[in-house]
Amino acid sequence: xxxxxxxxxxxxxxxxxxxxxxxxxxxxxxxxxxxxxxxxxxxxxxxxxxxxxxxxxxxxxxxxxxxxxxxxxxxxxxxxxxxxxxxxxxxxxxxxxxxxxxxxxxxxxxxxxxxxxxxxxxxxxxxxxxxxxxxxxxxxxxxxxxxxxxxxxxxxxxxxxxxxxxxxxxxxxxxxxxxxxxxxxxxxxxxxxxxxxxxxxxxxxxxxxxxxxxxxxxxxxxxxxxxxxxxxxxxxxxxxxxxxxxxxxxxxxxxxxxxxxxxxxxxxxxxxxxxxxxxxxxxxxx
Numbered sequence: 390x391x392x393x394x395x396x397x398x399x400x401x402x403x404x405x406x407x408x409x410x411x412x413x414x415x416x417x418x419x420x421x422x423x424x425x426x427x428x429x430x431x432x433x434x435x436x437x438x439x440x441x442x443x444x445x446x447x448x449x450x451x452x453x454x455x456x457x458x459x460x461x462x463x464x465x466x467x468x469x470x471x472x473x474x475x476x477x478x479x480x481x482x483x484x485x486x487x488x489x490x491x492x493x494x495x496x497x498x499x500x501x502x503x504x505x506x507x508x509x510x511x512x513x514x515x516x517x518x519x520x521x522x523x524x525x526x527x528x529x530x531x532x533x534x535x536x537x538x539x540x541x542x543x544x545x546x547x548x549x550x551x552x553x554x555x556x557x558x559x560x561x562x563x564x565x566x567x568x569x570x571x572x573x574x575x576x577x578x579x580x581x582x583x584x585x586x587x588x589x590x591x592x593x594x595x596x597x598x599x600x601x602x603x604x605x606x607x608x609x610x611x612x613x614x615x616x617x618x619x620x621x622x623x624x625x626x627x628x629x630x631x632x633x634x635x636x637x638x639x640x641x642x643x644x645x646x647x648x649x650x651x652x653x654x655x656x657x658x659x660x661x662x663x664x665x666x667x668x669x670x671x672x673x674x675x
Contacts, residue, residue: 449644449647452465474648477649480630488615490551495555495562500604508571521564528557530556532618536622536625538553558611570596577595578591581595617657630652
């Protein structure tokens with residue numbers, strides 16, 4: 390009996406190794422094929438690294454210890470490095486507003502759509518299929534693609550960025566939300582249904598308590614993603630700090646490139662910390 394088990398174990402182990410090797414070879418072939426189509430070349434990257442680090446070096450400000458705290462007219466001072474802060478800080482605030490507003494609107498819309506698209510909420514099949522197809526289309530187009538289209542339609546400003554972020558966020562969150570609903574336990578649903586509860590009461594008292602922490606966690610995560618995305622949307626004229634970054638790059642204002650990136654880094658770090666704190670307070674109850 391022991392020998393039979395050992396033989397069976399070795400067979401299973403050998404089959405797993407062969408399958409792992411086969412899948413590894415397949416993934417390696419796909420990677421090499423995709424790299425060839427995309428003209429990916431490690432040698433090119435290696436030879437271009439000095440140019441990259443040279444550009445990073447050029448963006449570093451020239452600061453002098455003796456003039457560090459001097460006024461904005463003294464070259465080598467911190468004030469001289471940040472002379473565009475009166476322009477950059479409002480743009481950072483605009484970027485935050487754009488990310489926050491688009492997230493709030495998208496969460497509200499995605500919550501409603503998710504309850505209609507989930508298979509276990511007793512919604513009509515045609516409605517479920519329609520909503521799922523719609524949100525699949527919304528998340529297929531990246532935010533940058535939406536932003537370019539809306540900049541052409543509405544002009545340069547924050548409005549195209551807000552709409553682009555909101556549409557893509559609705560597509561992404563709706564899928565996450567209705568999958569969370571479908572994984573919820575059906576015991577509370579059956580209990581309320583046996584008591585004569587209607588669909589709205591079942592959604593409110595059976596589904597919502599189960600998925601509320603998940604919905605909030607996804608919403609906070611999406612808020613962080615939207616701020617990062619909104620900095621990129623500014624590169625195509627969709628408002629925010631990205632426009633300032635692109636302007637500085639085009640005009641070769643190297644020191645202002647580093648200042649803009651520093652502001653983005655600081656705000657992203659603060660936003661990550663705040664999001665984590667709110668998640669612990671709201672989701673985990675700490």
